[in-house]
Amino acid sequence: MPRPRTRLLDRERIVAAALAELEVNGQLTMSAVSRRLSVHVSSLYEHVRDRAELVDLIREVVTSGLDEDLSEVPAGAGWREPLEQWLVSYRAAFARHPRAIGLLTTEPIRSHRAARGYDRVLGLLARAGVSPQEAMATLTALECFVLGSALDAAAPDAMVEVDDDDARGPLGEALRAEPSPERRADHAFTTGLRLLLDGLAASAPASSSS
Structure with missing residues (x-):
């Protein structure tokens, strides 16, 4: 044959x-x-070669394009706008593959492409005044928020159902006051992102670029 x-x-x-x-x-x-x-x-x-290499290849496919998001940031540019754009793209990438999050967050990162992207993000955090001692913890905290938000993007719009008693309490009041309940996950993400970046800006030395 x-x-x-x-x-x-x-x-x-x-x-x-x-x-x-x-x-x-x-x-x-x-x-x-x-x-x-x-x-x-x-x-x-x-x-x-083995399952570990397959995981690396999956990571590169899921995060394809993220490192390019930061490749054109001028050396003298501020940190907030490019960092925000990267985090938004990061969430969108994993929101397309939410079931991959559990796998990729429990496997070591060995991809050269991923390492190159992290280098650029850490460079932005350095511009924001984050010390080397706090850099990895800050990066991990941002990733935890973004990956949680990516999972939330795959969840129903109405995540909380209350009975008549709870509807009269603070939870019911907050649910009724949501400005865009049909875009609950997006609203929560933009709110959390603003709070995180505001916190970074508030803790940055006065000489760092915004």
């Missing part, structure tokens, strides 16, 4: 199948990916 003219398997197809498996089952195993592709699991290892 002649060999097929086109390759039946490549990295792009494997990563797409892995993301599909995550979307359906929320887990990632090499055997599940091979079943989804209707190939033997050994065939996957002709294209990816």
